[in-house]
Amino acid sequence: LAILAVATLVWAQGKWEAPAEAKKLKNPVAKSAKVLDQAKKIFETNCVPCHGPKGLGDGPAAAALPVKPVNWTAVATQSETDGELFWKITSGRGPMPPWKHLPDNDRWAMVHFIRTFKK
Numbered sequence: 001l002a003i004l005a006v007a008t009l010v011w012a013q014g015k016w017e018a019p020a021e022a023k024k025l026k027n028p029v030a031k032s033a034k035v036l037d038q039a040k041k042i043f044e045t046n047c048v049p050c051h052g053p054k055g056l057g058d059g060p061a062a063a064a065l066p067v068k069p070v071n072w073t074a075v076a077t078q079s080e081t082d083g084e085l086f087w088k089i090t091s092g093r094g095p096m097p098p099w100k101h102l103p104d105n106d107r108w109a110m111v112h113f114i115r116t117f118k119k
Contacts, residue, residue: 018083025082027083049061050062069096
């Protein structure tokens with residue numbers, strides 16, 4: 001069990017790449033004030049504890065995590081395709097839970113919301 005925990009921690013710290021087919025996915029949800037408002041509510045409920053109110057990966061729960069949450073303002077994050085972000089939201093990894101239980105439109109709305117953190 002300890003070996004599995006260490007292996008999971010090591011895996012969660014490596015480069016997180018979406019599969020090639022995910023990179024090609026296009027966001028089917030049009031960006032609008034309503035969509036961003038919907039995503040903001042999801043963000044405040046589910047994401048702020050780890051990613052923080054400004055998306056910096058410094059939420060109150062982040063200190064207790066073995067892997068620092070992604071900084072949504074980072075160039076690396078903002079350079080990812082919509083499909084990559086959608087796949088990561090859906091799949092999760094390490095302490096980041098999978099959010100596949102959220103409707104597709106909510107996860108695509110979150111992609112638009114993450115883009116609002118671009119510097």
